[in-house]
Amino acid sequence: MTNINSESFDTAGSSLANSLDTIVAIATAPGRGGVGIVRLSGNNLDAFIAGLLGEGQSLAPRVATYSGFLDASGEAIDEGVALYFVAPHSFTGETVLELQGHGGAVVLDQLVQRCIELGARLARPGEFSERAFLNDKMDLAQAEAIADLIDASSFQAARSAVKSMQGEFSLLVNGLVETMIQLRIYVEAAIDFPEEEIDFLADERLHGNLHALKTDLRDILHRAEQGSLLRDGMTLVLAGKPNAGKSSLLNALAGSDAAIVTSIAGTTRDVLREKITLNGLPLNIVDTAGLRETNDEIEQEGVRRAWVEIEKADLILFVVDITETDEPDLSTIWPEFFTRYPDTRQPVVLVLNKIDRCDQQPGAINGRDNTFALSVKEQLGFAELTEYLQQAAGYEGQSEGVFSARRRHLDALIKALELVSTGIRQLEGAGAGELLAEDLRQAQNHLSEITGQFSSDDLLGRIFSSFCIGK
Ligand SMILES: Nc1nc2c(ncn2[C@@H]2O[C@H](COP(=O)(O)OP(=O)(O)OP(=O)(O)O)[C@@H](O)[C@H]2O)c(=O)[nH]1
Ligand SMILES: [Mg+2]
Known part of the structure; x- marks a missing residue:
């Protein structure tokens, strides 16, 4: 029997693995604003703190420090508040420095240029979120929900995105995955003991649990469809x-x-x-x-x-x-x-x-x-x-119980639902435990794609490159 619990689904992070690069971007929207934020993330930001805030400046984590933001000659580009988050207690899971200055295009560009001079490189779109995902600060569905919250075009869409961002959708998906693992353990154990297989597979509880899984999948798919409509219309x-x-x-x-x-x-x-x-x-x-x-x-x-x-x-x-x-x-x-x-x-x-x-x-x-x-x-x-x-x-007009979801989430849920339905038919029609076990395995993989436990670099690249720069 395969060891289901220790199967590795984690293909994420091979070529996208954390690099040593320090990345920088303007985190606030372009244009004029009262405040403009430049954000840096990397492994060690000491040189940036010294270069930007002055030699000898020390920052306490998560404390606002008022300071000048300096150019190479020590002259102030701007002044404002510096916030320092030490790894792993930050959005990205790396060490992060945020400079909150004035929201003007020229002054923010100068700050970014200064950071590049000190060794940072410009962040790609979504790279902060990508690092947060790779450092296990959030799963893929949560990271996508951040982008959906920023892009939300209605109150209801924003509400549902917040729910996904806080992990409501992922929690339900993980619950389904856990149920599938338990069912697979049971079915595969039955297959491993052929003399008892018939009894095991005929157990009413197994059938009950499979049908309950199907009902739960349907319910979550329905809620996800509402969320997807709120997002895409x-x-x-x-x-x-x-x-x-x-x-x-x-x-x-x-x-x-x-x-x-x-x-x-x-x-x-x-x-x-x-x-x-x-x-x-x-x-x-x-x-x-x-x-x-x-x-x-x-x-x-x-x-x-x-x-x-x-x-x-x-x-x-x-x-x-x-x-x-x-x-x-x-x-x-x-x-x-x-x-x-x-x-x-x-x-x-x-x-x-x-x-x-x-x-x-x-x-x-x-x-x-x-x-x-x-x-x-x-x-x-x-x-x-x-x-x-x-x-x-097919819009029901309520945000209660609805979480934001994307087309790819719906596809994964639909595939999982189809596989579970086929698996149930295999079991009930032909008593085929092996086929049921295989269908459950594949269904589990589809669900794990939603949270990114099972995903390719290609998928991650596509998702994060559609985010805005600085997020
Ligand atoms: N009485 C009446 N006239 C209408 C109504 N709706 C539109 N019109 C008039 O019908 C004319 C054409 O309206 P448009 O909205 O330009 O029609 P259209 O289908 O876009 O036309 P094209 O752009 O030429 O294809 C205008 O004079 C409108 O004022 C209506 O409900 N009642
Ligand atoms: Mg017209």
Whole structure:
């Protein structure tokens, strides 16, 4: 039997192993600010303290020390507060020096240049977080949550990122991994004692525990999906014939005059994008040129680009002027879409606009799938549309129990769930303990990718390089 508990999943850190380099970066946002922070991390920062704060300056750990920040000739570049964290009690787990000076681009650049002069090198994006991960200050899901918190576009997204950053998601994943280890130990022990295997594998507790594991996986996947939606949202493309009111709808949803609206058909030629949030759900709304045959070269290009956006959409709103059609069916109103994509296509909602010009009631139309009546001009039917969009995204609109998650986390959870389901079928159908054990092993590896216990340098490189510099 393999020794499950001592299996090594740790492939992280081989080529990314802690180097002796001292890294430096501006940690605050570019531009003007009351305070600007330069951060250094390395194994020994004595030379930097002497060079920047003056010979003989000694810093007590985690105590704010007011000092001048000096250039090579001893002249002050700035003055401010120095904070010193001695390894391993710092964000990166290394020794860290933070210089909190004034938030001006020139003065912060000078400080960074001075640090480079003293032997530091510029940090790569995410390198501080990467070092924190490699020094076991946090796991991968927590490190990703920091980036997600910084990028959060709504209150709910920020809340869920904090939960992941504090380890709520990792704790659940580690719990699942622990359950899998226990189940594998049991199943592999049964396989090692063939004369008792049948009894062991038929034990009701084993079946109960496997089904409980599957239920837990499903529950965590569901919560992670909500978190992933809060982070990534969805892309909504407004398409339709010229003059249907697409740009008017974009402006109404965005609450701004982003797009030009006129009564001339063919007003919009470029693709326009607006980001909004609906009860915390981020939406990328894309307005496109009206679809029609035309000899105008600019408009032709606009129509071509519209189709490119339609293809990439998560959801399409096909906007129609209600006074110009009696057709109830999208496939008769928009046949091009159905001929272009006969097999796979994204969901489309038919939006009948301009009901202020007829006697149609606003909202979903009874008996017709995915059809909305509204008036952008009179703001009728918007509450219903908003609710529908959230539903279509699968968004439940609450941050309770939701933690931030990324696509790669969802993929890992989905794969683990599939493997556990297959494993259960192997056991219950064929009494195949070996196959179940193998499925559990693979499922465990997928889950361990989430927290980075089992990960490649390549994955780590991709994750951390998308962080901002100085984090
Ligand atoms: N009565 C009425 N007019 C509307 C409504 N929504 C838009 N319009 C008018 O319809 C005309 C076209 O609106 P746009 O938003 O420019 O239409 P579009 O679909 O973006 O048109 P293109 O950019 O040409 O493809 C404008 O004169 C709008 O004021 C509505 O709900 N009711
Ligand atoms: Mg337009």
